[in-house]
Amino acid sequence: MKVVEAKGLPYRELNREVRRLLTAGEERLLLRGINGQRYIGAGLTGAARLEIEGTAGNNLGAMMDGLTVYVDGNVQDGAGNTMSGGEIIVRGSAGDITGYAMRGGKIFIQGNAGWRVGIHMKSREQSPAVLVIGGKAGDFLGEYMAGGTIVVLGLNTPLHQEREAANPLAGNYLASGMHGGAIYIRGRIPAWQIGGQVRSALTTPDKNAELKAWIAQFATGLNLDCSAFQRETFTCLTPEGNRPYARLYDHSA
């Protein structure tokens, strides 16, 4: 494995070096001392593995189509922005707009994710988009979602028992304007937390093969034991139709 000492290296130089090494045929790179450098792995293709030590900067893996990026640390805003394929696996937490408009590939976050995660998410048949969050997410999760799957597990968050209490794993305006794909969140979710035009149903990983498979992949990618979730209740959100705002300006009805 080739090591790149990235401490204090400006992002342009760092990304040029990563490209150069990958073009030269390196299959595994370790980027050490990363702190805030942007666009790591952006626009890259291929089957190489990038390992990052530190806090990855904004737009990690943006427009990426291939690669496995493993981050031993946190990632800032916009990880996986418009990515088409490959994997981003994060040991820590992720910032706002994680998985923004992603259309394929996988993002696994062990910790929390920020606001507006997975908005405008889409999916391709050959590489379904999936975003699994081990912790919790902020408001507007899956807003305008058009395809793919989002799963929120809440690994260390106890859930409330009362029926109308807020589900702490997601914020408000959940799935607003959603018109494709599916969102799974552990526990029940009161209606006021959800944006509307969305169908809400209960399921468990044991009963839902898709959910079970994604949790298993998440657990493998991060080397975690998620077997305790198999019988837990999850809320599954799917769109009522593919044009949620078709009648927004139609006052004739």
Next chain:
Amino acid sequence: MSERKEDYHQSYEGKIRIPSGCAVAGLINKAGKRVNGRTIGEMMAVMHERSNGLGAGYAAYGIYPEYGKAYAFHLILTDDQTRGEVERILVRNFKIIEQQEIPVRRTGRYKKAPLLWRYFCEPLRPDRESAIEDLLLTTTMRINRMAPRASVMSCGQNLGVFKGVGYPEEIAEFYRIDQYLGYSWLGHGRFPTNTPGWWGGAHPFSLGETAVVHNGELSSYGTNKSVLENFGYELSLRTDTEVMAYAIHYLRRQNLSWPLVAKVLAPPHWAELERMAGPERELVAALRRIYGGLMMNGPFSIIVAFHGGLMALNDRLKLRSLVAGASGADLYLASEEAAIRQVCPRVEEVWSLPAGEALICRAEEESACHVA
């Protein structure tokens, strides 16, 4: 002098295009220990890409203990003649104890920088201490009326703002902020979107004991401005953030606590209000009725400094990033986590601020921070 004037009136708007968004940073030592300005400078440098060289600045609290209770007026001036005019305004209500050019490095692009001057003043009528905030306000407004020829960077006790056109690293170097020790600091790197990048338009914006740095834009500027104009505030600095600084100043003069100031600037949505318990709902609804015109609409993350504390706040939809980090007595705030890790690699806890919920940090020994 004519060269300086030329640079002064130059608007860099539209001449430089770099994709980015403002950077904010703040730090405070809760035990009141004073830290070198180098630290905030390093935090800003890591976020270099967020600025485009059209504005940067710093606010430092606790830097002038030797001047006791004197008010430190930091000014941006075109020339010595303007300084004379400003001085005539100052002496109406203040006795000037000491004055000097703010020490700067006039090299490179700063050969033509404006005249930067500071006055340490005491009120002529010290017996009327309660009126001092009004005095600072009217004096600042009178001077700012001369903008862009003259503008006040800050006018508080034991604090100072250093700002101008440039990248945060350049402004730190220009003002030699590593020569100052403060228990609390703010930093800003600007990416002007709707308003010109000029010296007086750089952040922080400060009035009295508060200073604010802001990332975002305030689409409610017009409404907020018309409300504040009723109370003697004049908006002369051609940047939206000015309205935020004055709104905070006004609300504090109304004796609102910091948590309530935050609730006015970023009030909960009506739907949230309906879910609140009775007394809390009453309070928030009352604030909205009374101070609705000071609600800040649009994306923002701000860090506000005051004597003995910091407040950080996101807009209620969280359209800008703001991260906090804590380590022992030190609290750090920044647009990006990397800025915190740069100066505190072993930071104990890092978290992202939720929408519309203020983080208020007070020094444990406020007396250590406050002017004795």
